[in-house]
Amino acid sequence: xxxxxxxxxxxxxxxxxxxxxxxxxxxxxxxxxxxxxxxxxxxxxxxxxxxxxxxxxxxxxxxxxxxxxxxxxxxxxxxxxxxxxxxxxxxxxxxxxxxxxxxxxxxxxxxxxxxxxxxxxxxxxxxxxxxxxxxxxxxxxxxxxxxxxxxxxxxxxxxxxxxxxxxxxxxxxxxxxxxxxxxxxxxxxxxxxxxxxxxxxxxxxxxxxxxxxxxxxxxx
Ligand SMILES: CSCCC(=O)C(=O)COP(=O)(O)O
Ligand SMILES: [Zn+2]
Numbered sequence: 579x580x581x582x583x584x585x586x587x588x589x590x591x592x593x594x595x596x597x598x599x600x601x602x603x604x605x606x607x608x609x610x611x612x613x614x615x616x617x618x619x620x621x622x623x624x625x626x627x628x629x630x631x632x633x634x635x636x637x638x639x640x641x642x643x644x645x646x647x648x649x650x651x652x653x654x655x656x657x658x659x660x661x662x663x664x665x666x667x668x669x670x671x672x673x674x675x676x677x678x679x680x681x682x683x684x685x686x687x688x689x690x691x692x693x694x695x696x697x698x699x700x701x702x703x704x705x706x707x708x709x710x711x712x713x714x715x716x717x718x719x720x721x722x723x724x725x726x727x728x729x730x731x732x733x734x735x736x737x738x739x740x741x742x743x744x745x746x747x748x749x750x751x752x753x754x755x756x757x758x759x760x761x762x763x764x765x766x767x768x769x770x771x772x773x774x775x776x777x778x779x780x781x782x783x784x785x786x787x788x789x790x791x792x793x794x795x796x797x798x
Pocket of ligand 1: 615632666668687
């Protein structure tokens with residue numbers, strides 16, 4: 579039987595291992611300037627509800643398989659290569675996304691300059707997005723859509739951010755699978771690692787458009 583690098587064997591049982599997908603995505607995002615230094619964190623959920631997430635403080639341009647921690651859906655550490663490793667400081671955000679959105683299998687968070695700039699375009703907690711064709715890739719099928727991305731305050735206490743996400747999305751689910759932390763970066767979630775990568779590219783394209791549209795005085 580051939581075991582490819584996507585499939586690792588533990589306890590004599592085979593399970594899909596998403597860590598190579600997370601490394602590939604981080605490498606790409608690093609090259610695009612969205613995961614500079616240690617910025618950002620990526621996770622992917624397993625069938626048992628636990629998820630692999632990047633360890634805190636790792637350079638995202640050179641992640642290794644050993645730079646991930648498997649966390650239970652209750653936040654407990656289940657697996658790590660070394661006891662010194664800590665899960666991402668923003669693990670609670672991934673945890674709340676997986677609790678809220680049962681279809682979510684991957685959750686990606688990056689820091690781009692454009693995301694930081696557009697997060698200041700409004701003072702309120704919803705940022706209007708231009709009615710671009712690219713929104714279709716995020717599930718918005720309407721003609722000339724009126725679409726918003728929710729903005730959350732960037733508290734030092736990440737648990738407080740996670741609580742605010744939970745409380746707000748429980749009542750007002752977002753139109754697109756994305757949220758923006760003001761002066762910080764975007765988080766997306768999707769039903770696969772591949773789709774989460776596409777969603778990051780799509781939202782970052784839209785943010786770039788918004789910054790350029792502002793520079794050349796285009797209204798939308
Ligand atoms: C320079 S990055 C500051 C922390 C942060 O926002 C981030 O995304 C990375 O934190 P982590 O603990 O996941 O490495
Ligand atoms: Zn961050």
